[in-house]
Amino acid sequence: MDTKIELKVDSDKLNAFIVLNDKNVSESEIKFVLDNGGIKFGIADAKIKEIVKNPILKEPLLVAQGVPPVNGKDAKIEYKLEEGTQERRPLVLDDGTVDYKDVKVFKIVKAGDVLAVKTSPTKGRNGRDVFGNDIPAKDGKDIRLIVGRNVSISEDGSKAIAEKDGIPLIHDGILEVSQLLEIKGDVDYSTGNIDFPGDVEIRGGVSPAFYVKATGNIRIKGVIEAADVSAGGNIECLGVKGRGKGLITAKGDIKVKFLENAIVECDGDLYVDGSIVNSKVRAGRKVEVTGNVGQIVGSNVMAGLIVAAKEIGSEMAVTTRIEVGVNPKIRDRIKMLSSQIYVQKQNLEKLSNLIKLFEDTKKKNNGFLPADKAEKYDQAKSSRLEIYKSLSQMIAEVKELEENISTYANDSMIIALSKIHPSTEIIIGGRRMIIDKEFGPSIAKISNDKIEIKPYIP
Structure with a gap:
């Protein structure tokens, strides 16, 4: 039943x-x-x-x-970066045209950017069955936010923060910011222009009309062709075919195999393992041209202290100009200051004439000036005083820089390990000499306030 x-x-x-x-x-x-x-x-x-x-x-x-148990949520990391190549978008210019050279193919973060946010795990909430027994819940699992180079973790452990500018990367679960940008081929329309806050390594070359800028070092395994390359550190490349276009600049040293129709400037040393042909070169300290050729021909080469090459000029008597004894940066600074001094002296003369007019008017009116003119009179005197101070500082700086030039001149030299050809112009500390005959291994220096060429004995 x-x-x-x-x-x-x-x-x-x-x-x-x-x-x-x-x-x-x-x-x-x-x-x-x-x-x-x-x-x-x-x-x-x-x-x-x-x-x-x-x-x-x-x-x-x-x-x-009953009440079912609620398991805790696992910790989660949300990465604020895009791995891999971003969508390539060319730059639209103000006139509506499109610059296909200016495309962005990699993500760059800035120091202080949040790269990842971690959500902490939550506790589980126990349940209870109909018999009144607790049903245990599982707590959420924790995971570590692991960071590497140039990334730090916030004090509460919830954020990964970039310490330096660069490219965000994840390797084996480790988040880092790389300050090295690697380009596997050429810099061309496939990559666009490069502007990177760190080091750049290019396995190919740089195509005409493109530019590469880096705050660190730039290493290029190929040739730079009629392009602009600028480094906050050193530049190393196979060579430069400038075609009279483009500019290569470095705050540090530059190392190349050859320069042809190039414009090159560096604050440090320029090392050429080949030749400099029809180029304009400026180096803060020295220029060394070595290798099997080791020739400077048809070029304008300026260095603060030393220019050394196997051969300077050519048998074809192509005009070649070598200058040492003046740091190019110092020369530029003197030129700029001299220009400013000239303008300020003109301004000073105008103010002095204006002040004299006010003073003449004041005498005619028994020491009285109308309020508006009195204000302009005071302003003119104040401006004149500021110009006096400015002129004094600039003139003192020019004097100091010129003394620096004298020191450079006494220590500077031009060395030809093999020969110097006629039609070569050499300048040392402002003294000038045109070479009218061929010299063998030679060294040119200042002696008794004039250029003297002696045989070079290593």
Whole structure:
């Protein structure tokens, strides 16, 4: 004979059901069955009243519900960077034209940028079954935010922050900022122009009309052709074919195999393992041209201290100009200051004339000037005083720089390890000499306030 009320509990013990075999049941009968079956939690009194009022036979009827456990959420890291190549978008110029050389193919972050944000794991919340027993929940799993070079973690451990400008990378789960940009081929329309806050390494060359700028060093395995390359550090490349266009500049040294129709400037030393042909060169300290050829021909070469080459000029008597004894930066500074001094002296003369007019007017009016003119008079005197101060500082700086030039001149020299050809012009500390005959291994220096050429003995 069937029991009047049957109790059923699902496998996870979160739900308790009754099955009625008789419509004539009461709340107390149902609760007796639940109590007798050990059901203590989540009993639905309202549901039981409804069952008594409208009994349904032979179907499981929910009368108690437990609370399922809620597992904690795992820690999560959201990276604020795009790995791989970004969408290439050429620059639209103000006139509506498109510069296909100016495309961006890599992401750059700045120092202080947030590269990743970690969301901490959450605690689990325990559940309870219909028998009143706790059901344990799992806490979320933690993960480490691992950083490498040029990246730090915030004090609360929730953020990865760039310490330097560069390219964000992830290697084996380690987040870092690389200050080396590697270009696997040429700099051309496939890469666009390069402007990078760090070092740049180019496995190919640089195509005409493109530019490469870096705050660090630039290393180019190919040739720079009629392009602009500028480094905050050193530049090293196979050679430069300038075609009279483009500019190569470095705050440090430059090392090349050859220069042809190039314009090159560096604050440090220029090393050429080949030749300099039809080029304009300026180096802060020295220029060395070595190798099997080691020739400077048809070029204008300027260095602060030393120019040394195997051969200077050519048998074809092509004009070649070599100058030492003046740091190019110092010469530029003197030129700029001299120009400013000239302008300020003119301004001073104009102000002095204006002040004299005011003073003449003041004398005619028994020492009185109208308010508007008195104000302009005071302004003119104040401006004149500022110009006097400015002129004094600039003149003193020019004097100091010229003394520096004298020191450079006394220490500077031009060396030809093999020969110097006629039609070569040499300048040392402002003294000038045109070579009218061929010299063998020679060294030119200042002696008794004039250029003297002597045999060079290594």
